[in-house]
Amino acid sequence: MGRAEERRARQRGGRRAASDRRSSGTAGAGGKGRIRALFTWKKILGTFLGVCVLLMGGFIVLYMMIDIPEVGNDDAESQGNVYKYSDGSIMARKGYNREIVELAQVPKAVQHTFVAAENKSFYKDSGVDLRGTTRGLLNTLSGKGTQGGSTITQQYVKNYYLTQDQTVSRKLKELVISLKLDRSKSKDYILAGYINTSFYGRNAYGIQAAAQAYYRVDAKDLTVEQGAYLAALLQAPVQYDWALAGDTSKRLVQQRWNYVLDNMVDMDWLDAGDRRDMKFPVPKKPRPAPGMGGQTGYLVEAANTALGRQLVETGAAEDRKQADAMVDRGGWTITLNIDKKKQKALEGAVREKLTSRLDPKARGVDADIQAGAVSVDPKTGAVVAMYGGVDYLKHYVNNATRSDYQPASTFKPVILAAAVDKDAETQEGVPITDTTRYDGTSKRPVVDKGREVGFAPENEDDQNYGEITVQQAMNLSVNSVFAQMGVDVGMPEVVKVAGRLGMDTEGMDPVPAQTLGSMGASPLEMAGVYATLDNHGRRVTPAMVKSAEQNGRGVDFPEPVGEQVISREAADTVTSVLTGVVDDGTARRAVWDNPLRDGQQVAGKTGTSDNNKSAWFTGFTPGLVTSVGLFGEDDKEPHPQAPMYGAGGEDRVNGGGFPAQIWAAYTFGVMDEVTEFDLETKQGAAVRPTTKPSPTTSPSASPSPEETPEETPTEEETPKETPSKEETPEETPEPPRTTPELPTTSPSTEPPPDEGESTAPEEPPVPEDERPQP
Structure with a gap:
């Protein structure tokens, strides 16, 4: 066989072997081959292109079907709100604050601040941000809420033509209308619409209203710095309002302000040298709308706050920013729980017992006195009266x-409530009741399981009481006793009970210093706490709003009276003990001896903070709880907290003074009938006979003259003036029926002090609010 023939034979054999191998592989992997045949790159690409064609076709159909609305939405033509008293009579009307201005009336540089803040590509884009819109659609479909990215055109379309609803259909409409609007209208038209319809806070819609609200100028007179603040404000109108912002919010809005101006430099709209010389333009204080004077403005804003909070709770609004905008856009009929008769009586009591006695021209400190009060029906939770200040137009x-x-010291009943509710014991294992004895020595170190905890509070005037009962300690407000009691109960438990009773305990550290009431609290908050005690331990959340509806649709509000949060015995025991404060303690002069009392049973507690910067009386009858607070606030910017010594001609402002006097004048003035507490407690009752004691019936259990300390305790440290004669009644109070004789180290039989001064930090941080804020 020749060489050529051999080569051809080998080639034929190789082809047969390869064919055999292919046949074997195909038989073993037929399934994989078929899958690869189904998902070739050509088929995948074809499917993708098909989907794109379908989406494009669907978008073209939407584009053809959706037109630019001929008129704006209902919000664009919003009306005012109507506010009513509980009986349905009109309290106030609040209109929509907006004035449209032409873009030519807004300085060009100010126009640029809004573009720099929200949409730097505004003058070049087609009116939409496809990436941001897609992200928003995906977030809506997945339930993750909203996310930024809309252009100025899209925001204007949403504000003017559509709604704030977070739905896929609304976002698709926004996209189509924005594209069409950008094709049919000029950029100046769109920018004008945007700055005229946006919400800036302070009930201001549009740049003209915002310029007046924040800087008291017309839009045409705004500076670049001011314009940059207004542009920054749109991101969070309420949070970034300088008058309401906390330290964090002030820092954030300044960062946003700097961001706007830096963007303007990058866009060649602002000279870098001029930018370096610019300073943050602090806005002026809010100036309420006309017609909101006196107490009306306080009531309206409190109602708005309550409604806004509920819109968020029910899901009608995504956050407080959106809720506030919904309320301010108008169309609401809001009925408050405010009782017209009680509201008038509370205002009259403050005027008679406080403001008529203040004379800022004669005493500079009188200009620093601020009063606040809240009255609640403990059976329903309704806020029936509120005093917010001298005038809403003068003090925002x-x-x-x-x-x-x-x-x-109005916090001390919370400590006792926790003790009784928990069946707590002293360090020696003695159950804590109204007759339990404590060491009332001033500056006595607080101990926990035999070890000092590093806290030794001073009693007012450094007064030593020796061994004293819980009842007497509450009557005289002895700091050392309640500091030790708080540790005996356990401060985490005390804070927990405070939260259940209605206090805002977020950020409240469970440390012994809190026993002196060193946290921040409002009269509204304390009225709720004491209303829960008055309601036998069932939680009462004060309710400002009775009903609210818009366009025939109402808002559901939760029941103000809730579940049992402490035992009835604990609540009733505290109520029983607090009757002693009124009848034998720090509030006697204003309440027990009041001729209008007519035998009415009363419980309550006074309070005076460190350096006389606040003074309180929160008291209650079986049907009405009222908390009155006086606050020292320097009337000059920036309005720091200030001592109240000498105000109203008094050496000091005590809880048993002006606050208790206001409380008594109001409460006894609106009583329909005399009532008695219905208490269930194993610890006896400190409720006294309701007849005024005569000098001849002074108690036989009172200490003898030689047992009486040389100094009568007073409410807190003051200048060394001796109390005037009118501050010392001739009668000697009779001790509670359940209280044993005082030991030889007990206080004198002269009128008891208002209470011990707190030695806690002077100015606690202000909770965000958003606490109710108005």
Whole structure:
């Protein structure tokens, strides 16, 4: 065989072997081959292109079907709100604050601040941000809420033509209308619409209203710095309002302000040298709308706050920013729980017992006195009266809802409530009751399981009481006793009970210093705590709003009276003990001896904070709870907390003074009938006979003259003036029926002090609010 023939034979054999191998492989992997045949790159690409064609076709159909609305939405033509008293009579009307201005009336540089803040590509884009819109659609479909990224055009379309609803259909409409609007209208038209319809806070819609609200100028007179603040404000109108912002919010809005101006430099709209010389333009204080004077503005804003909070709770609004905008857009009929008769009586009591006695021209400190009060029906939770300040047009902050002052000794009943509810014992294993004895020595170190905890509070005037009962300690407000009791109960338990009773305990550290009421609290908050005690331990959350509806649709509010949060015995025991404060303690002069009392049973507690910066009386009858607070606030910017010594011609402002006097004048003035507490307690009752004692019936259990300390305790440290004669009644109070004789180290039989001064930090931080804030 020749060489050529051999080569051809080998080639034929190789082809047969390869064919055999292919046949074997195909038989073993037929399944994989078929899968690869189904998912070739050509088929995948074809499917993708098909989906794209379908989406494009669907979008073209939407584009053809959706037109630009001929008129704006209902919100664009919003009306005012109507506010009513509980009986349905009109309290106030609040209109929509907006004035449209032409873009030519807004300086060009100010126009640029809004573009720099929200949409730097505004003058070049097609009106939409496809990436941001897609992200928003995906977030809506997945339930993750909203996310930024909309252009100025899209935001204007949403504000003017559509709604704030977070739905896929609304976002698709926004996309189509924005594209069409960008094709049919000029950028100036769109920018004008955007800055005229946006919400800036302070009930201001549009740049003209915002310029007046924050800087008292017309839009045409805004500076670049001011315009940059207004542009920054749109991201969070309420949070970034300088008058309401905390330290964190102030830092954030300044960062946003800097961001706007830096963007303007990058866009060549602002000279870098001019930018370096610019300073943050602090806005002016809010100036309420006309017609909101007196107490009306406080009531309206408190109602708005309550409604806004409920819109968030029910899911009608995504957050407080959106809720506030919904309320301010108008169309609401809001009926408050405010009782017209009681509201008038509370205002009259403050005027008669406080403001008529203040004379800022004669005494500079009188200009620093701020009063706040809240009255609650403990059976229903309704806020029936509120006093927010001398005038809403003169003092914007609502003193009834502010929580930046210490409640001081009005917190002590919470400690006793925790002790009784927990069946707590002293360090020696003795159950804590109203007759349990404690060492009332001033500056006595607080101990826990035999070890000092590093806290030794001073009693007012450094007064030593020696061994004293819980009842007497509450009557005289002895700091050392309640500091030790708090540790005996366990401060985490005390804080827990405070939260259940209605206090805001977020950030409240469970440390012994809290026993002196060193946290911040508002009259509204303390009224709720005491209403829960009055209601036998069932939680009472004070309710400002009775009903609210818009366009025939109402808002569901939760029941103000809730579940049992402490035992009835614990609540009733505290109520029993607090009757002693009124009848034999720090509030006697204003309440027990009041001729209008007519035998009415009363419980309550006074409070005065460190350095006399706040003074309180929170008291209650079986049908009405009222908390009155006086706050020292320097009337000059920036309004720091200030001592109240000498105000109203008094050496000091005590809880048993002006606050208790206001409480008594109001409460006894609105009583329909005399009532008695229905108490269930194993610890006896400190409720006294309701007839005024005569000098001849002074108690035989009173200490003898040689047992009486040389100094009568007073409410807190003051200048060394001797109390005037009118501050010392001739009668000697009779001790509670369940209280044993005082030992030889007990206080004198002269009128008891208002209470011990707190030695806690002077100015606790202000909770965000958002606490109720108004």
